[in-house]
Ligand SMILES: Nc1ncnc2c1ncn2[C@@H]1O[C@H](COP(=O)(O)OP(=O)(O)O)[C@@H](O)[C@H]1O
């Protein structure tokens with residue numbers, strides 16, 4: 437009894453102390469990490485202001501910020517971003533559905549693997565961004581080739597990681613499920629899918645980064661809307677500030693969607709030792 | 714006397730010489746049988762047939778439908794809490810309440826919501842025992858369930874298994890290479906060697922059994938002799 441009371445009193449203070457110490461060291465590490473990027477930006481600004489770096493080559497950081505504010509104020513950026521985001525979303529969802537279905541079929545049955553895996557391994561070897569000319573021939577210059585490229589690029593990481601995850605599931609757990617009287621459907625639901633989920637989430641994060649990359653490339657081609665259109669337009673008028681703003685937006689969207697998946701990961705994989713510790 | 718398990722001439726081979734070579738085995742309802750044997754003598758092979766994970770030709774193979782297995786490793790699904798593991802595959806209206814009870818019986822009532830990877834080896838194996846017992850099995854198959862535990866924990870587990878067996882009245886087939894484990898718990902001890910039972914000993918001694926008791930000591934010595942050299946490091 438005395439034991440529990442003692443530990444109960446000790447608990448409120450100690451973890452907090454540890455946390456604040458950890459926070460402080462994290463802050464220090466963060467400061468050292470951003471020191472050199474900040475220095476580069478300062479140098480860049482100095483070079484631009486003194487005329488060493490012409491605006492035609494690269495706009496000054498201050499101009500970029502101003503251009504960003506203008507794009508936001510005019511609503512152009514939000515409209516373009518919405519279009520681009522939808523392309524990634526639709527393309528990625530297609531990749532998710534196709535990749536997960538193929539991986540399940542090939543991970544769960546030997547026949548499925550024999551049919552599905554070899555062609556995917558061959559296609560994987562292809563530089564998929566090089567397919568763009570073919571996509572344009574097949575699908576024209578509208579939304580389809582852009583969404584298609586996103587889907588095509590993202591499907592491989594999703595398929596490959598999930599397939600590997602399913603193959604890597606501990607046979608002993610499946611046996612345990614069988615001795616508990618679980619049928620095939622229950623084993624897939626309770627053992628295979630959760631067991632392969634860590635791999636799938638890695639594939640989703642990787643697939644998302646490929647999706648944004650595909651979008652950037654796909655949008656260079658005859659875009660009449662989206663971020664890519666803003667870039668094309670700015671290029672024609674030598675507005676490097678706007679181009680940089682758009683590139684930053686791409687980067688931020690990539691980070692944002694990655695962060696979202698990380699959140700899902702933290703929740704879905706909370707049973708893992710590294711999450712518990 | 715009625716039999717729960719009735720096996721005649723069970724044979725299993727993996728290409729080479731038969732691992733199980735025409736084995737006969739019958740187990741009565743509620744009987745506690747221990748199975749000893751060198752490592753590689755086919756104990757797990759026999760248990761896998763009994764658990765339905767493996768099939769093998771036999772003249773007769775009667776096994777109860779309600780049976781559960783506990784393996785050497787707990788084999789809990791790490792992504793399900795302890796209680797979710799315990800109710801897995803139980804389609805009973807109050808599965809949850811029964812799982813809660815089973816976990817209480819093994820002394821884990823305070824860990825029902827824990828993730829399996831946070832349990833100690835002994836706790837995880839107790840959770841596996843609870844999961845096996847929620848199903849109210851007629852036959853409980855235990856494949857060296859305590860082999861990976863430290864000696865002290867293992868002795869506690871003996872008492873626990875004994876109590877659970879008394880409570881549930883199920884037949885138990887316990888595979889072990891710990892001779893004392895077999896003598897302390899079983900009604901009957903079988904020694905598997907060269908694909909056959911080389912020895913069968915009935916232990917008609919009251920519980921709890923003590924190692925210092927000359928009768929248990931005598932049985933232990935007999936079994937050690939039967940198992941030969943292997944035992945010096947078992
Ligand atoms: N799936 C299998 N494939 C091939 N050989 C096996 C298989 N399972 C068991 N064996 C062989 O059968 C023999 C008995 O194994 P096992 O039943 O695991 O022994 P024990 O549990 O008594 O240590 C061993 O020689 C082992 O190599």
Ligand SMILES: [Mg+2]
Pocket residue numbers: 756757758856857
């Ligand atoms: Mg074994």
